[in-house]
Amino acid sequence: MRGILAHLLVIDLTEELGAIAGRMLAELGAEVRRASPGELAWNHGKQPLGPGEAEALLGEADIVLRGPGLDHDTLTAANPALIDVVIAPFLPGGLNGDRPETDLTLMARSGLMAIVGDPDRAPLTLPGQQAYALAGIQAVIGALTALRARAESGRGQLVEVSAYQSAVLANYREPLTWGWTGRIGKRTGNLLIRGKSGVRQVWPCKDGWVTWALVDNPPMMRAMVGLLGDRAGPLAEVNWDTVLVADVARETLVEWEEIVAGFFQSRTRAELGELSARKGLGLSYIDTPEDALASDHLAARGLWREVDGVKLPGPLWLSSLDARP
Amino acid sequence: MTLPLAGVKVADFSWVGAGPRATKDLADLGATVIKIESRKRLDLGRLSGPFAGGGRDPDASTFFAITNTSKMGVTINLGDPRGVAVAKKLVAWADIVVENFSHGYMDRVGLSFAELQRIKPDIIQVSVSVAGRAGPLGTMRGYGNSAGALSGMAALSGWEDRGPHMPPFAYGDVVAPMFATVAMLAALEHRARTGEGQHIDISQVEPLVHVMADQFAALQQGRGGKPANRSATMAPHGAFPARGSDQWIATAVRDDAEWARLAEMSGIDDPRFATLAGRKEHEEALEKALGRWTVLHDAHILADRLAAAGIPAEAVADGRDVYTDPELVERGHFRTITHDKLGTCDMPAPPLRFSGSEVRVGPPPNLGQHNRAIFVDLLGLPEAEVEELIAAGALA
Numbered sequence: 001m002r003g004i005l006a007h008l009l010v011i012d013l014t015e016e017l018g019a020i021a022g023r024m025l026a027e028l029g030a031e032v033r034r035a036s037p038g039e040l041a042w043n044h045g046k047q048p049l050g051p052g053e054a055e056a057l058l059g060e061a062d063i064v065l066r067g068p069g070l071d072h073d074t075l076t077a078a079n080p081a082l083i084d085v086v087i088a089p090f091l092p093g094g095l096n097g098d099r100p101e102t103d104l105t106l107m108a109r110s111g112l113m114a115i116v117g118d119p120d121r122a123p124l125t126l127p128g129q130q131a132y133a134l135a136g137i138q139a140v141i142g143a144l145t146a147l148r149a150r151a152e153s154g155r156g157q158l159v160e161v162s163a164y165q166s167a168v169l170a171n172y173r174e175p176l177t178w179g180w181t182g183r184i185g186k187r188t189g190n191l192l193i194r195g196k197s198g199v200r201q202v203w204p205c206k207d208g209w210v211t212w213a214l215v216d217n218p219p220m221m222r223a224m225v226g227l228l229g230d231r232a233g234p235l236a237e238v239n240w241d242t243v244l245v246a247d248v249a250r251e252t253l254v255e256w257e258e259i260v261a262g263f264f265q266s267r268t269r270a271e272l273g274e275l276s277a278r279k280g281l282g283l284s285y286i287d288t289p290e291d292a293l294a295s296d297h298l299a300a301r302g303l304w305r306e307v308d309g310v311k312l313p314g315p316l317w318l319s320s321l322d323a324r325p
Numbered sequence: 326m327t328l329p330l331a332g333v334k335v336a337d338f339s340w341v342g343a344g345p346r347a348t349k350d351l352a353d354l355g356a357t358v359i360k361i362e363s364r365k366r367l368d369l370g371r372l373s374g375p376f377a378g379g380g381r382d383p384d385a386s387t388f389f390a391i392t393n394t395s396k397m398g399v400t401i402n403l404g405d406p407r408g409v410a411v412a413k414k415l416v417a418w419a420d421i422v423v424e425n426f427s428h429g430y431m432d433r434v435g436l437s438f439a440e441l442q443r444i445k446p447d448i449i450q451v452s453v454s455v456a457g458r459a460g461p462l463g464t465m466r467g468y469g470n471s472a473g474a475l476s477g478m479a480a481l482s483g484w485e486d487r488g489p490h491m492p493p494f495a496y497g498d499v500v501a502p503m504f505a506t507v508a509m510l511a512a513l514e515h516r517a518r519t520g521e522g523q524h525i526d527i528s529q530v531e532p533l534v535h536v537m538a539d540q541f542a543a544l545q546q547g548r549g550g551k552p553a554n555r556s557a558t559m560a561p562h563g564a565f566p567a568r569g570s571d572q573w574i575a576t577a578v579r580d581d582a583e584w585a586r587l588a589e590m591s592g593i594d595d596p597r598f599a600t601l602a603g604r605k606e607h608e609e610a611l612e613k614a615l616g617r618w619t620v621l622h623d624a625h626i627l628a629d630r631l632a633a634a635g636i637p638a639e640a641v642a643d644g645r646d647v648y649t650d651p652e653l654v655e656r657g658h659f660r661t662i663t664h665d666k667l668g669t670c671d672m673p674a675p676p677l678r679f680s681g682s683e684v685r686v687g688p689p690p691n692l693g694q695h696n697r698a699i700f701v702d703l704l705g706l707p708e709a710e711v712e713e714l715i716a717a718g719a720l721a
Contacts, residue, residue, distance in 0.1 A: 004515035020536070028511055041538035072680075091678055096652050100637045104554065104562060108575035109639040111647040113564060116492040118484065122564040123573050123641045126496065127481040127552055133536040135676075137503045142677045144510035145354050149329035149682050151517065157681035165658050165676030168647055170499045172391060172673070175659075178644035179671060180375045180387050185493070185644055186571070192470065193493045201470055201491040202479070209489050211474040216372055220466070244381070246374065273462075280427075282467045284455070286489045289477035289544050292534060297475075300460040303531050310545045313534045317508055318459055320438065320524040 001314075002321040003029020008147075011054055012046060013066040016103075016129065017163060018087030020136035021065050021143070022046055027316055033057060044307040058082065063143050068092045072158045082156040083146045087139045091162045101163075106131035110167035111174045117187045134170055135163035197250040200257050202286070203264045210264060210272050212283040214253060216245050220282040224260065227279060233259050328355025329682035333513065336412075336419035337361060337396065338403075338436075340368040342469060342495065343453045343529060344425035345392045346502035351421075351509060352395035353675050353686055359415060359699055360398045360690055363408075364721050371692075377667045384691040385666040394662065394672045398690025399699045400721050403434045407719035412436065414704045416444050420516075421509050425453040428464045438524040447522040449512040451505050455497070457528030469495025472529030481540055485551045497529035504532040560604035564641055565616045567624035573641040574624040576615075576631060578604075583636050590634065591618040660686035696720060 006029035012022035013035065019042035026032040026045035034046040035054060049057070058064065058075060063083045076082045086092060089101035107113050107125045117124035142159040150156055168175065173193075174185045191198030192213050199213045214221065218240040225232045225240075235256055245253075264272065269285035276283035292298060293311055305314030333356035337348045340362065352358040362368050370392055371383035378385050399415075402408040413436070416422055422441060424431055431437060431452075441448045455471045456462035465471070470491050473479040483490025508525045516522055534541065543549060543557070554563035556577065564573045578584045581600055588594065593614050597607045604611050619627060624640035631638035640646065648671075653659060656678075659671035667688070674686045693715075700711045700720065714720040 004511055007518065020538075023538075024507065024535075039539060039542070041542040090652060091656050094652065094655055099632050100635055101639075102559070102562075102577040102579065102637045104556070104577045105575050105637045105639040108564065108573075108641045109647075109650075111642045111644055112492075113573075113575065113641045114643045115494065116482070117490070118487070121484065122554065122566070123575075124483065124490070124564070125554055125575075126492070127478060128537045128540050130496075130536060134499075134503070137500070137507065137536075138676055140507050141350060141503065141510065141675075142679070144507065144514060145329045145677075146679060146682065147514060148333075148510065149327070149679075152327075153681065155681060157679055159680075160678040162656065162676045162678075164652065165656065168653065168658060169673055169676055170496070171494070171644075171647065172499070173388070173494060174644035175648040176387060176391055176644075176671070176673070177375060179648050179659075180377070183375075183644075188493050190489075190491050191493060192491070192495075198493065202489055204488070209480075211470050211479065211489075211491060213468075213470070215468070216369060244372070246372075276467075277462070277465055280466050282471070284465070284467050284471035284474040286474040286479050287477055288480040289537075289541055289549070291480075292475065292477040293541065293545075295475075297456060297460045297462040298530070298534070301457055301528070301531070303534065310542050312542060313531065313538055315531075316504055316535065317528075317531070318457065318526040319512075321521070 001027070001316065001319055004321070005030040008062045009033070009057065009060060011049070011057055011061045011064040013054070013064060014087060015067065017067065017089070017132045018065060018136040018139050018161070019043060020133050021085070021087065021139040024137065024140050024316060025063070027314065040307060040310060041312055044312060062147070065139060076156060080155055081150060083143055083150065083159060084156065085139050085143050085159045085161065087135050087161045087163065089163050091160050103129040103132045106164050106167050109164060111171045112167060115174060115185045115187060118189045119187045123187060131163050131167040134166040135161050138166045196247050197253060199245065199253055203261055205264045205272055206266065206268045208269045209286040210269060210283055211286055212260070212281065214245050214256060215282070217282065219280060223279045223281050227275060227281070228259065228263055231259065231263060235259060326681065326683040328685060329679065330355040333357070333421070334419045335359065335421045335423060336415045338422065338424040338426070339453065340425065341370050342392060342498035343501050344423050344505070345370065346498065347451070347453070347505035347509065348396065348423055349392055349394055350506040350675060353684055355685065358396040359695070360393060360396045361401050361412065361415065362398065362692065363400055363402045364692060365402050365404065365718070382666060387667065390664070390667055390689040391672055393689040395685055395687040396690055397695040397699065398692060399696050400693035402719055402721055405719040407714055407717070409435050411700065411706070411714070411720060413444055416441055416448065418704065419445070420449060420513065422448060422450045423505070424450070427466050428454065428458060442522065447516055447520055449509065449516065449522045450524045451508055451527060452524070453501055453505050453527045453529070455529050457531065458526045469498030469529060472497025472501065472533050475530045476533035476537065478533050478537055481537065481551055483551065484553055497533055500532040500536055501527060501529040555608065560601060560608055561611055561615050563612060565612070565619040567619055567627065567640070568622055572624045574619050574628055574638060575641055576636060576638040578636060586634050587631070587636055590630070591615065593618065662686060662688045664688040666691065
């Protein structure tokens with residue numbers, strides 16, 4: 001993709017927490033300089049910093065990305081235009097400033113783990129290091145926001161990002177649902193909870209798995225009923241414009257879902273994906289990571305980049321500028 | 326202190342989750358975001374509970390509210406050419422147009438990127454969709470959970486001996502909007518320097534691949550498989566039972582010295598566990614032994630004890646724990662708003678603190694709440710014409 005931030009110099013002092021921030025800025029064309037190599041996935045596209053070079057470059061850098069522990073006034077003494085971005089488990093200077101955290105423990109405290117997994121087993125976290133990634137993306141938002149503010153004020157500023165709050169923001173329903181209703185969310189296996197009950201999201205098909213759900217989207221529901229034809233049973237009698245699926249009792253949903261499950265089991269992933277594209281079902285087959293690496297669609301969008309023999313995601317999005325000379 | 330994105334103008338055609346969350350970020354940071362929706366095709370977020378007051382008032386949906394703070398709201402029926410004509414006036418006013426309609430919808434109603442550029446040559450348009458607009462799956466419809474499916478994330482989630490897992494929230498609806506926010510800010514920066522707008526095509530799948538880049542690397546380097554709660558470099562690393570029903574404590578032991586401290590606290594005296602290699606080799610036995618100790622303790626109290634000893638640990642919090650967490654109260658993560666249907670209540674703020682800029686969290690708009698302010702006061706349409714268009718259904 002076009003390097004639309006090629007004019008920016010970024011000093012990346014992050015470790016694991018927030019490393020995606022420098023990765024994203026590098027992908028956008030910024031010159032991102034980093035002292036230690038770090039993990040390939042988060043650090044390709046960045047350039048090395050030689051010994052003592054960070055100090056010199058801070059005088060001309062636009063953005064520094066770092067953990068807590070350095071002094072903002074010292075960093076910006078020679079360069080008041082510097083945007084100093086601190087990515088920390090918690091906003092510095094508070095109750096928990098010294099508390100040790102990892103991605104797993106931040107995910108636990110955010111409440112996300114309480115709803116991920118199966119009811120008969122321990123809570124799960126998400127694959128990878130998602131609290132760290134969310135904080136890193138928020139750091140880019142903060143840095144670019146401060147860049148815009150600098151265009152007006154002429155000055156940089158301190159931007160602080162809380163990884164914990166980033167993860168809480170991702171838990172967009174549970175805390176406020178408790179605040180509004182006193183209801184505590186639980187692990188549901190693969191049910192998507194809306195309103196009074198939940199709907200099933202994961203279905204086996206002939207050669208793997210697909211995802212689809214009964215949702216409040218009348219055109220999608222009518223499309224599925226149309227495909228089921230004679231096998232639709234009670235689904236054919238539902239007025240999808242007036243029913244609120246979110247308020248239908250779970251036992252009725254189970255009855256409806258058994259009908260859909262039978263249909264899915266008789267079809268392959270590819271067949272169901274094609275039917276969904278043609279009929280507007282809102283269904284998706286479930287890819288393994290190997291499937292994603294081999295995906296014609298992701299390849300057509302130019303997602304993968306070979307780095308030291310490893311295919312890693314490259315572009316963040318597609319732009320109309322990419323098609324121009 | 327000033328709002329850092331004051332002066333940025335967004336015509337927000339997006340709905341439900343993936344688009345509106347991106348524009349919420351901009352609005353909370355000071356941009357003027359005008360949400361365009363229609364009574365003839367309600368934002369499905371407005372139909373999602375819980376609802377204030379217990380009914381189903383589309384202006385009282387708390388789900389809609391948490392996704393649409395700080396915005397203004399107008400109603401335009403894009404199925405009516407007169408509505409589209411007014412929408413074009415908003416485009417002429419805007420810096421950025423955001424949409425997450427199904428493939429081709431904007432083109433069909435006369436708001437293709439080419440048309441937007443004709444109206445405003447430096448316009449920035451951001452389109453968010455499950456699989457992106459370009460590519461073999463470009464016409465695909467779906468929701469955030471489809472992104473989890475196609476990115477490999479669902480298959481990597483859940484337990485190793487079970488099928489794919491999809492949590493009861495759409496993580497694709499969390500990450501893609503953040504990429505969209507970054508895209509809008511980067512595009513504004515580019516336009517400030519070059520005068521050049523652009524159309525940005527964001528999928529929900531690719532951002533999820535990005536945030537799992539380490540998993541894709543590990544797979545290709547021979548370290549694949551479902552991680553569940555485990556880590557390649559830390560053990561024990563998981564959620565362990567605590568006292569009480571469905572109570573859990575998550576802990577991550579980063580090195581052998583931390584394990585030595587935890588072993589002493591817990592009384593687990595087993596030489597097999599002294600090194601990381603040994604703990605990994607006997608991970609199942611390790612987890613069982615630790616669980617037999619943690620189950621005797623309150624999760625929160627034990628987590629604080631372990632943290633005080635330098636070992637990362639947290640209770641697995643539920644919605645109540647999070648909402649009432651003193652850390653969040655101190656930081657103003659939930660800001661109080663006042664709204665005529667929602668009453669006085671809390672809404673989430675960006676997880677950012679600026680030394681020279683402020684963040685706001687304002688109330689979400691009711692349907693058409695700002696029709697007069699926007700159509701008459703901002704766009705200069707005659708009041709009588711606006712009233713006629715509202716009555717005729719073009720602005721409804």
